[in-house]
Amino acid sequence: MTFEELQPEVTAITTAVSLSREEKLLAICQLLNKQIAHYNWVGFYFANPETKTLHLGPYIGAPTDHTVIPFGKGICGQVAVSNANFVVPDVAAQDNYIACSLTVKSEIVVPLFVNGQNIGQIDIDSHEIDPFTEADERFLEFVTHEIAKLY
Structure with missing residues (x-):
């Protein structure tokens, strides 16, 4: 499926009245x-601003x-700060990467506002080196925008 084809599926999940927020995220x-x-x-990952x-x-x-994950540590922690x-x-x-698995070769993190x-x-x-493109970023920004409507 293309990112364009996935967008309505993401929206269908986020607007499903029969699912809880946790079920929608999963x-x-x-x-x-x-x-x-x-x-x-x-x-x-969700932020706790009090404990950072x-x-x-x-x-x-x-x-x-x-x-x-503490703010500032690893890729996710850096996104929490940046x-x-x-x-x-x-x-x-x-240098500031937290290894989750030896099979992970690349990562993309997009904040949720x-x-x-x-x-x-x-x-x-991803288990591949350098698979993420600008299209991945735009799609994941769409996903986080749809999820933000749940809050």
Whole structure:
């Protein structure tokens, strides 16, 4: 499926009245993981501004020990501070990277804004080197925009 074809599916999930917010987030993870070949781990982290930590939310993929990430640490922690997308073509080239699995070769993280505040992010890992394009970024910005409507 193309990103354009996936957009209405994402919207259908976020507007489904029969699903809780957590179920919607998990359904989006499942959809992206299934339909986009280079999305091997798809998950959400949510910010706790008081403790300056990110907490793992719904995800699909290999289990991770990284359920709490301090702001500034790793790719996700850096996005919590920068409020900007972060595309990592090759995780081996990153000094401030938290290794979740030896199979992860690249990562993209896009922040989730609600009323101008970064409340979390979508995090995608890939087993391929440099698979993420500007189209991935635009699509994931669309996804986070749709999810923001849940808050």
